[in-house]
Amino acid sequence: MAEVTLTGLTKHYGAARVVDAVSLSIASGEFITLLGPSGCGKTTTLRMIAGLAAPDAGRISLAGADVTGLPAHRRNIGMVFQSHALFPHMSVAENVAFGLRMRGLARGPRAERAQAALERVHLGAFGARLPAQLSGGQQQRVALARALVFDPHVLLLDEPFGALDRKLRELMQDELRDLTRRIGITAVFVTHDQEEAMILSDRVAVMNAGRIEQIDTPEAIFERPATRFVADFMGFGNIFDGHAANGTITAGGLCLRAAPPGPADGAVQVALRAERIALAAADTAGAENAAPGRITAATYHGTLTTYRMAPDNGGPELLVREASAGGTRFAPGARVVASWPAQAVRVLTG
Amino acid sequence: MLSRPATFAMLAPVLLVLILLLVLPVGYLISFSVLARGTGPQTLGAFTMANYGRLFGDTYYLALFGRTLWLSALTTAIAALAGTCFAWFMWQSGRRWRGPLTILILSPLLISIVVTSYGWVVLLGRNGAINTALEALGLISAPLRLIHNDFGIVVGLVHVVIPFMVLCVLAALERIEAVLGEAAMTLGAQPWRVLWHVILPLAMPGVAAGTTIVFCLSLSAYVTPAVLGGSGPNFVTTMIYDLFITQYDWPFGAAVAAVLLATALAIVILYQRLLARLGAEA
Numbered sequence: 001m002a003e004v005t006l007t008g009l010t011k012h013y014g015a016a017r018v019v020d021a022v023s024l025s026i027a028s029g030e031f032i033t034l035l036g037p038s039g040c041g042k043t044t045t046l047r048m049i050a051g052l053a054a055p056d057a058g059r060i061s062l063a064g065a066d067v068t069g070l071p072a073h074r075r076n077i078g079m080v081f082q083s084h085a086l087f088p089h090m091s092v093a094e095n096v097a098f099g100l101r102m103r104g105l106a107r108g109p110r111a112e113r114a115q116a117a118l119e120r121v122h123l124g125a126f127g128a129r130l131p132a133q134l135s136g137g138q139q140q141r142v143a144l145a146r147a148l149v150f151d152p153h154v155l156l157l158d159e160p161f162g163a164l165d166r167k168l169r170e171l172m173q174d175e176l177r178d179l180t181r182r183i184g185i186t187a188v189f190v191t192h193d194q195e196e197a198m199i200l201s202d203r204v205a206v207m208n209a210g211r212i213e214q215i216d217t218p219e220a221i222f223e224r225p226a227t228r229f230v231a232d233f234m235g236f237g238n239i240f241d242g243h244a245a246n247g248t249i250t251a252g253g254l255c256l257r258a259a260p261p262g263p264a265d266g267a268v269q270v271a272l273r274a275e276r277i278a279l280a281a282a283d284t285a286g287a288e289n290a291a292p293g294r295i296t297a298a299t300y301h302g303t304l305t306t307y308r309m310a311p312d313n314g315g316p317e318l319l320v321r322e323a324s325a326g327g328t329r330f331a332p333g334a335r336v337v338a339s340w341p342a343q344a345v346r347v348l349t350g
Numbered sequence: 351m352l353s354r355p356a357t358f359a360m361l362a363p364v365l366l367v368l369i370l371l372l373v374l375p376v377g378y379l380i381s382f383s384v385l386a387r388g389t390g391p392q393t394l395g396a397f398t399m400a401n402y403g404r405l406f407g408d409t410y411y412l413a414l415f416g417r418t419l420w421l422s423a424l425t426t427a428i429a430a431l432a433g434t435c436f437a438w439f440m441w442q443s444g445r446r447w448r449g450p451l452t453i454l455i456l457s458p459l460l461i462s463i464v465v466t467s468y469g470w471v472v473l474l475g476r477n478g479a480i481n482t483a484l485e486a487l488g489l490i491s492a493p494l495r496l497i498h499n500d501f502g503i504v505v506g507l508v509h510v511v512i513p514f515m516v517l518c519v520l521a522a523l524e525r526i527e528a529v530l531g532e533a534a535m536t537l538g539a540q541p542w543r544v545l546w547h548v549i550l551p552l553a554m555p556g557v558a559a560g561t562t563i564v565f566c567l568s569l570s571a572y573v574t575p576a577v578l579g580g581s582g583p584n585f586v587t588t589m590i591y592d593l594f595i596t597q598y599d600w601p602f603g604a605a606v607a608a609v610l611l612a613t614a615l616a617i618v619i620l621y622q623r624l625l626a627r628l629g630a631e632a
């Protein structure tokens with residue numbers, strides 16, 4: 001059964017249509033991520049689900065009931081904000097118990113359940129502290145415990161780990177994934193970090209300018225982007241305007257075969273994954289797609305090295321990413337042959 | 351960290367100004383309080399504690415202190431309630447109304463207290479606007495006594511002190527992140543419970559600072575009780591004025607001033623302690 005259903009959700013700020021007819025059905029226990037660049041309307045969508053912003057059009061239903069007109073305090077949702085938003089004048093335990101207190105639970109059971117929720121996020125010994133006496137990661141764990149303690153219909157998280165350093169962020173992502181799967185809660189997570197979205201989600205909805213561009217499993221989004229925007233956001237690195245004739249796509253001087261193949265004739269857009277292009281010093285026989293050319297730039301990133309290559313036949317430059325193996329292999333000016341499998345070429349539909 | 355002499359050198363100008371402007375004149379004045387009255391006008395006699403004995407031995411003076419404290423406390427309580435409401439209203443009203451409302455609330459400070467006090471006389475006097483209107487409406491047959499009594503003092507004082515209260519509470523409200531209220535709502539709090547459990551507790555430091563300032567201002571107010579209060583000494587300050595200017599009794603006036611200062615200090619210190627304890631418990 002769908003736990004959260006959004007139908008044609010639309011919101012304007014002034015003349016700007018910030019969320020544009022978003023429809024989405026989230027199954028019970030599913031973890032969905034809204035992924036997109038800053039300003040694309042993720043937070044606004046989440047705030048409408050929470051009841052903190054009113055949609056101009058569209059409907060929201062939670063657990064089978066239409067809640068579009070319901071104020072936030074009657075929706076039974078748990079929300080975690082980027083800036084943790086813990087009450088600074090209450091102890092950690094009081095913060096966590098707040099939702100239970102608002103629901104009229106007596107002091108005793110309230111304290112018990114708050115303690116259990118704190119233990120679930122490994123902060124059982126921290127109940128008496130003030131939020132200011134905790135580290136950033138601990139504060140975010142308290143916020144999570146506070147949002148979960150009253151068994152909400154859905155857990156909403158707005159870039160909760162955005163302010164944490166990389167290592168801590170990875171740890172928190174693991175913990176969040178384990179916790180949400182273990183208790184089986186429905187969750188909507190917002191981030192602009194595609195890796196975070198991949199790690200956490202059952203499904204990812206990629207948003208652009210207030211619209212959902214594509215919604216699918218992380219693997220499908222990453223491997224088979226439908227649109228130019230999604231391919232770009234997923235870091236394909238090479239996106240070309242091409243032309244198909246007799247089943248062969250040409251883009252500038254490149255001749256590309258795609259698997260699955262695109263339309264036989266007409267204008268097409270193709271994306272080519274930068275890390276699936278192999279560079280070799282000599283001609284590589286047997287490759288489905290190959291192009292000779294000259295390296296124009298080489299950048300060492302640590303784990304990866306990126307090259308730019310100008311094909312001999314002219315046309316757009318190719319971006320190539322490869323795992324650094326003991327340093328940079330080619331210097332600018334070096335002659336190389338780039339090759340890639342047909343599966344790395346993706347014909348885009350929009 | 352600076353060395354001790356360096357710290358002292360940096361503080362020296364401030365200390366000097368404080369000593370010159372505050373400690374010396376007040377200390378000099380208070381020193382009169384332990385002297386007898388001289389034989390001629392404006393002359394001083396030998397050392398004595400009789401001034402304090404006279405003050406603490408006479409229920410007339412003690413009652414006047416009691417009245418002054420009570421009216422100041424009442425003023426503070428009314429200003430705290432009204433000021434907090436007004437500050438909350440300003441905070442809620444958003445950017446567009448902030449400017450006009452700030453000017454409105456600061457307006458009592460832009461005009462001399464003497465002028466605002468006489469404004470109240472015009473409004474609340476026997477033949478003032480309020481009485482005239484009420485009579486015209488047939489609601490009263492004889493004018494109400496709205497000034498030259500404690501009511502007049504409190505109305506005038508609240509008007510003078512309320513800007514300080516509003517500014518203190520507003521400053522505290524401004525520091526509250528809007529997301530805290532939203533978090534409370536998502537946790538199931540109705541608007542009034544957001545106000546009660548989140549906004550008000552976080553505004554309390556502002557209320558505490560405001561009430562402290564407002565109480566001290568009320569206690570030491572002179573013009574308002576002089577213009578709007580009843581006849582004769584009706585406030586400790588007006589009595590001090592009377593002792594110095596009309597009766598030329600500087601030693602006794604100084605003793606009353608010293609006790610007023612000590613009372614204000616003691617109350618402020620006790621109040622701060624109480625607030626600190628409440629803060630630690632919460």
Ligand SMILES: Nc1ncnc2c1ncn2[C@@H]1O[C@H](COP(=O)(O)OP(=O)(O)O)[C@@H](O)[C@H]1O
Pocket residue numbers: 013018036037038039040041042043044045
């Ligand atoms: N309260 C608001 N008033 C006016 N514009 C807003 C408001 N909130 C968001 N916006 C605008 O709406 C757009 C989407 O914002 P948001 O939903 O926060 O994006 P995201 O979370 O994806 O970064 C942005 O252009 C932002 O400037």
Ligand SMILES: [Mg+2]
Pocket residue numbers: 039042043044
């Ligand atoms: Mg956002």
